Amino acid sequence: MLDNRIVDIHLEQAEDLRGKHGKEPFETQYQLGLLLGSGGFGSVFAGQRISDGLQVAIKQISSDRVQQWARLPDNPNLVPMEIALLLRLGGETNSGKTHSGIIRMLDWFELPGRGFLIVFERPQPCQDLFDYITERGCLEEHIAQRFLRQIVEALQFCESRGIVHRDIKDENVLVDTRTRNIKIIDFGSGALIKESEYIDFEGTRVYSPPEWILHHNYHARPLTVWSLGVLLFDMVCGDIPFERDREIVQANPSFTKRISKECQSLILWCLSYRPEDRPSLEDILLHPWMETSEDIVDLSEEQNITPSL
Structure with a gap:
């Protein structure tokens, strides 16, 4: 069922946007490849840009799956909120106002009567953090710290652009397996930040807070x-802390691996039952574990797994 919420989006890159709508059709610019994955959000395919052979990822969204629509400057047609948010984060522009920790939208197309296609950069080699943890088990703390720092800094950039992701989880973080640099993906559940409360949620329930x-x-x-607390627990313990609603509302994770007291402290702070007791993104970066984790000896079981390249 379509949600009729429509948000007008202000974009500093309105000139760039106007120039996009005389562009050539998708079929003349990109070649669609194999299916990479699908879910409630739509389907993602491998692809290639015909002009230079660049490897890309192409997300297909059916109009009947769009939860929130946006109106862009000088464009009479509504677009999914995801496209509007990605534009606001710097997609389709060369202005330099992008962030290396956020997946970059290269292009987008409306398919009348069928939906939308979004073309993304496709870093190689990479895998999502879920698969990264599945292959290696719980991560050494200095690796988890490196990932968390990058994720928090990317989310700070989102916040500076007035955007909340609302579905931070291991499946929505891409890891470059050579450099261990990350990119946050999938803004399909995202929204504009507001100071009042939200009463809608399209994210992942086991990452959602007690409230x-x-x-x-x-x-x-x-x-x-809260979702960052779940994610950090997932990285250092090898799995998420809560599976059932009653576990979430108890907000009392049971640590399944031996990890440092500093790391436990940060996780428990993020997973505070009361929202007002949780740290800010800035507080997370200033936490002692974020400063000292490079020197923390890994206390978990040896994994003896070589990262895939």
């Missing part, structure tokens, strides 16, 4: 920080 489970409302920043 959503109990009251079906939440605020943007505490939601993000």
